[in-house]
Ligand code: BES
């Protein structure tokens with residue numbers, strides 16, 4: 001019986017709400033908002049464009065701050081002015097864009113996020129902002145609009161959790177308006193804003209799922225969220241149970257579930273599946289709702305972040321939300337094997353031999369190498385769709401974090417150079433970094449078993465590559481693998497102000513950008 005102080009009901013079940021967004025054809029000086037954001041490149045001595053217009057209306061106040069060195073235009077710098085006349089908005093925020101030679105969509109995103117955070121702190125509910133980078137920055141207006149709005153939306157995300165409303169950050173943006181005086185640009189800005197809003201919702205959805213603790217975000221919960229998502233968007237959905245997986249001989253996926261009292265779920269979503277003329281992309285996301293390590297139990301510190309071990313599945317679900325909202329002209333299937341990895345009397349053991357759905361047998365060396373087992377059966381099942389490309393995304397190995405660092409980049413493996421290049425392009429556009437890794441044959445040799453086709457661990461060395469080689473054995477199509485271990489959670493670093501502490505939603509923007517380009 002849930003008592004009053006027990007966290008019984010899950011908070012905010014359903015799709016997350018974002019600040020509203022729009023594009024207004026208005027002069028910056030006349031923009032009606034609680035705060036107006038303009039910008040400045042580092043090294044500029046006399047501001048131009050919209051910032052120049054505000055400077056003139058304020059009698060050269062910005063120029064004087066620049067001359068005095070109080071404002072520099074460094075990326076992350078936000079200066080607040082309180083105009084008494086000349087500008088409709090009661091506050092003007094000048095956000096730094098950094099050096100022009102280092103400028104791109106990521107700088108626009110960060111500059112916009114820094115300003116949005118500051119505006120929210122000051123209690124602003126309605127924010128008006130110029131589009132960063134569409135003028136001197138040289139970005140296409142739609143890309144600049146997307147980056148500007150995305151930065152502000154992603155920075156505005158908060159996970160409510162169970163804290164009393166008074167304990168949480170009370171101040172939150174309600175409305176973000178992109179202001180533009182040039183009517184000819186409006187259609188592109190609207191297009192960029194629409195993309196940002198869809199992607200922002202996908203990211204918020206993914207973040208919510210990852211932030212939700214593992215006693216709530218169970219495999220069944222993820223299945224119900226997928227169902228709700230499909231009801232809202234019209235995606236095809238099927239949430240398969242244990243019996244379905246048994247009928248397909250998915251012994252690798254099912255082994256992971258054996259030590260948990262929570263039933264596994266295998267989520268399947270589809271977008272435009274009837275369009276057989278379009279080349280099919282299958283997205284696969286690791287959905288381990290908690291990774292204790294199983295009988296190969298993790299150390300206590302290593303276990304703490306493991307509610308985020310379903311971040312790959314969350315990224316895929318968030319991407320599907322955006323794909324559906326944008327109604328992208330792509331044929332996509334999403335597969336998320338969802339399971340909890342726990343130790344108990346029924347748990348699978350080191351030394352067990354499992355048989356996957358493809359017929360490959362696997363000797364278990366470590367029950368903590370569970371992600372590749374769940375993914376093996378999803379990758380094997382993906383063959384039945386005859387895909388043109390399959391991308392899996394997973395918090396798969398601590399070795400990826402050792403190699404590339406925490407919050408720096410995900411490891412990218414691919415059997416197809418075009419697929420790799422397209423993911424790298426998407427990473428450049430979104431700032432969701434990937435770094436190429438090799439599929440050397442030695443990694444395959446390291447997971448050879450004496451008694452089965454494969455073993456599930458290649459030992460301590462080259463762990464990111466041996467895990468990828470394991471997955472590769474279950475593929476039979478152009479394939480890419482994104483090991484996003486270390487990317488799922490952020491600690492609220494200042495350098496990326498659009499990543500609040502907690503879940504990052506990493507992968508949503510990468511996958512959506514890839515699919516937009518694929519279309
Ligand atoms: N979920 C972990 C990987 C992980 C570690 C993600 C740290 C994020 C941060 C995965 O299931 C795991 O435990 N991998 C093992 C594999 C080993 C037993 C072969 C690892 O990386 O240690």
Ligand code: MN
Pocket residue numbers: 291293367368369370371
């Ligand atoms: Mn593990």
Ligand code: ZN
Pocket residue numbers: 288291309368370371395396
């Ligand atoms: Zn794991």
